[in-house]
Amino acid sequence: MGIELVPPTERVCERCGRRDEWDNETENWVIVGKSGSATCIHEWDINGTHDPINETA
Template identity: 50%
Template sequence: MATVVPPSKRECERCGRVDVWDDERMNWTIAEDDGEKLAGDPQCLHEWDINGSYNPLEPDE
């Protein structure tokens, strides 16, 4: 049986916005680097890098 491992980080392939998963809020939040939010372009229709090449299944050992 496999374990589902959801992504913990995503990045927009268009504007570079980076989000990280916040377990406390149960939602995506904008990542920060040295106190600066990696927000990208707020008007961008984000195209996240989580696509068909991402495999959420982790095989059991």
């Protein structure tokens, strides 16, 4: 039994609320809903690289 990697098909920025969906045809993220802040350093909720320093924020 191996580890099944399921690529995320949706991501939401925890900072500005921007929501993206993965487009398989263009293989790119496309913005759905609100576009969020242009100056935001997006913090996507899907990856495992969440900065532990911000955990207590």
